[in-house]
Amino acid sequence: MVTAITGQAEDFSQWYVDVIRKAELADYAPVRGCMVIRPYGFGIWERARDLLDLRIKRDAGCQNAYFPLFIPQSYLEKEAEHVEGFAPEVAWVTHGGDEELEERLAIRPTSEAIICSMYSKWISSYRDLPLLINQWSNVVRWEKVTRPFLRTTEFLWQEGHTVHQSEEEAEEYTLMILQMYKDFFWEDLAIPVIDGIKSEREKFAGALRTYAVEAMMPDGRSLQAGTSHNLGQHFAKVFDIKYLDEKQKEVYAWQTSWGVSSRIIGALIMTHGDDSGLMLPPKVAPVQVVVVPIIFDATKEKVLAESRKLAEELNSEGIACKVDDREGQTAGWKFAEWEMRGVPLRLEVGPKDLEKGTVLSVRRDNRKKEFIPRDGVSAFIKDFLPAFQQDLLKRAEERQEALTQVVEDYGEFKHLMEGRPGFLISGWCGDDACEGKIQEETKATVRVIPLDEMDFPKKCLCGKKAKRAAYYAKAY
RNA sequence: CGGGGCGUAGCGCAGCCUGGUUAGCGCGCCUGCUUUGGGAGCAGGAGGCCGGAGGUUCAAAUCCUCUCGCCCCGACCA
Numbered sequence: 001m002v003t004a005i006t007g008q009a010e011d012f013s014q015w016y017v018d019v020i021r022k023a024e025l026a027d028y029a030p031v032r033g034c035m036v037i038r039p040y041g042f043g044i045w046e047r048a049r050d051l052l053d054l055r056i057k058r059d060a061g062c063q064n065a066y067f068p069l070f071i072p073q074s075y076l077e078k079e080a081e082h083v084e085g086f087a088p089e090v091a092w093v094t095h096g097g098d099e100e101l102e103e104r105l106a107i108r109p110t111s112e113a114i115i116c117s118m119y120s121k122w123i124s125s126y127r128d129l130p131l132l133i134n135q136w137s138n139v140v141r142w143e144k145v146t147r148p149f150l151r152t153t154e155f156l157w158q159e160g161h162t163v164h165q166s167e168e169e170a171e172e173y174t175l176m177i178l179q180m181y182k183d184f185f186w187e188d189l190a191i192p193v194i195d196g197i198k199s200e201r202e203k204f205a206g207a208l209r210t211y212a213v214e215a216m217m218p219d220g221r222s223l224q225a226g227t228s229h230n231l232g233q234h235f236a237k238v239f240d241i242k243y244l245d246e247k248q249k250e251v252y253a254w255q256t257s258w259g260v261s262s263r264i265i266g267a268l269i270m271t272h273g274d275d276s277g278l279m280l281p282p283k284v285a286p287v288q289v290v291v292v293p294i295i296f297d298a299t300k301e302k303v304l305a306e307s308r309k310l311a312e313e314l315n316s317e318g319i320a321c322k323v324d325d326r327e328g329q330t331a332g333w334k335f336a337e338w339e340m341r342g343v344p345l346r347l348e349v350g351p352k353d354l355e356k357g358t359v360l361s362v363r364r365d366n367r368k369k370e371f372i373p374r375d376g377v378s379a380f381i382k383d384f385l386p387a388f389q390q391d392l393l394k395r396a397e398e399r400q401e402a403l404t405q406v407v408e409d410y411g412e413f414k415h416l417m418e419g420r421p422g423f424l425i426s427g428w429c430g431d432d433a434c435e436g437k438i439q440e441e442t443k444a445t446v447r448v449i450p451l452d453e454m455d456f457p458k459k460c461l462c463g464k465k466a467k468r469a470a471y472y473a474k475a476y
Numbered sequence: 477c478g479g480g481g482c483g484u485a486g487c488g489c490a491g492c493c494u495g496g497u498u499a500g501c502g503c504g505c506c507u508g509c510u511u512u513g514g515g516a517g518c519a520g521g522a523g524g525c526c527g528g529a530g531g532u533u534c535a536a537a538u539c540c541u542c543u544c545g546c547c548c549c550g551a552c553c554a
Binding site for chain 1: 477487511512513514515516544545546547548550551552553554
């Protein structure tokens with residue numbers, strides 16, 4: 001064994017870190033809590049980013065823009081809840097060269113403050129609305145504990161910031177974004193998510209309401225994967241975002257903000273990976289198909305030529321295909337290597353295939369082997385990739401279902417939460433104190449309050465009448 | 477930020493308790509030959525201020541102090 005990975009069952013956290021390093025997704029940087037996203041990891045991010053960017057433009061109607069990294073302290077402090085929420089984790093710039101700055105500059109932990117300050121200049125009429133802008137950027141949050149991709153000091157994300165004429169319109173848009181995120185996770189990343197509204201204590205600092213999608217990881221912890229906030233008029237009032245409506249009345253605007261971060265790479269690793277390493281959904285795989293030539297001296301040239309020709313052919317048809325024609329490694333080593341890196345399909349081309357006019361295909365999930373007629377390879381792959389994407393989703397969905405159960409009794413709830421049972425669905429009275437007590441006693445939090453109609457226990461865990469269902473889990 | 481563990485070659489580790497020659501081992505890397513359909517074999521070779529800074533000592537990877545970083549479990553967050 002050259003590159004052993006710790007087994008998932010043995011130590012899930014260690015498995016996660018092993019995969020990241022061995023598959024060359026990322027490496028630790030000299031600065032605490034920071035990581036380098038290496039080309040293969042960045043390749044996954046680029047694909048996911050492009051898929052989401054398409055939806056942001058097409059479904060959400062946004063245009064991309066870019067705002068500064070620095071936010072003056074006074075701007076960040078305008079919205080009281082906002083500053084209170086972010087103050088503990090802001091990195092500050094105090095000097096420019098040798099000169100001390102008159103006002104400290106925050107390195108953005110999120111961009112509401114700087115963006116709203118500009119919006120206030122740009123908006124003066126109802127005709128300027130809605131204003132729909134998205135930004136792809138990095139942000140910095142000085143977190144106490146960090147983990148690659150899941151929580152790093154600096155991370156990459158997109159943040160959408162929109163302005164609307166009415167509360168209803170803003171609310172509708174917030175929910176539309178939530179649906180867009182759901183589609184992105186289910187369809188593009190093959191990650192099943194639950195969705196709903198956050199409780200008061202879990203909502204974004206400065207928001208009126210926060211909606212979120214959450215994904216259940218194989219270790220039973222929930223990962224907040226995307227958030228969509230209805231900001232109400234909180235920021236409009238302090239940043240003075242006003243416009244003249246059709247009746248010539250000056251009114252404050254209504255806003256939303258929403259984001260998805262490079263954390264999704266962590267979700268991809270955990271959701272689909274196994275003891276052999278990564279397993280990537282074809283839509284985000286930097287390499288969808290790898291061709292491994294089986295080299296013997298007598299047939300080496302012919303096999304290499306055929307392998308390269310095959311890869312060229314597939315690439316020209318839009319399939320991300322790579323030939324592993326390195327000569328230092330044996331075929332078996334390459335098999336293990338590409339499995340670890342999560343490539344959905346491997347094609348082997350050897351002398352026997354040349355004779356028979358076939359190639360051998362091996363899929364990543366179950367290693368099932370199949371001989372494909374050489375002239376049918378491209379058609380085979382075009383069927384295979386979407387099917388594989390579906391298979392991964394189904395596998396993840398089944399696990400999420402297995403990690404979700406309804407619990408009525410608080411004693412049982414506490415007992416289950418001593419482990420990592422995944423999602424526990426219960427009734428909730430809606431009382432903040434009740435939620436706080438449960439969190440204190442079990443470490444579990446309300447992940448979301450589902451919006452869809454569903455059956456739920458009529459009593460809250462505290463014994464009072466339940467108003468709504470709630471998904472509880474321990475969270476990342 | 478609290479509790480626990482760990483920093484020695486690219487990776488994984490031994491050596492430390494009980495200070496003492498040129499600091500070892502496995503994998504990887506380089507060269508050559510034989511190999512290649514599930515992590516190849518043999519031979520030769522390169523690669524280290526022992527995380528960093530102070531101290532104790534004739535002498536420090538080893539003892540002491542401080543510091544930085546990583547991992548795990550908690551409290552906080554995308």
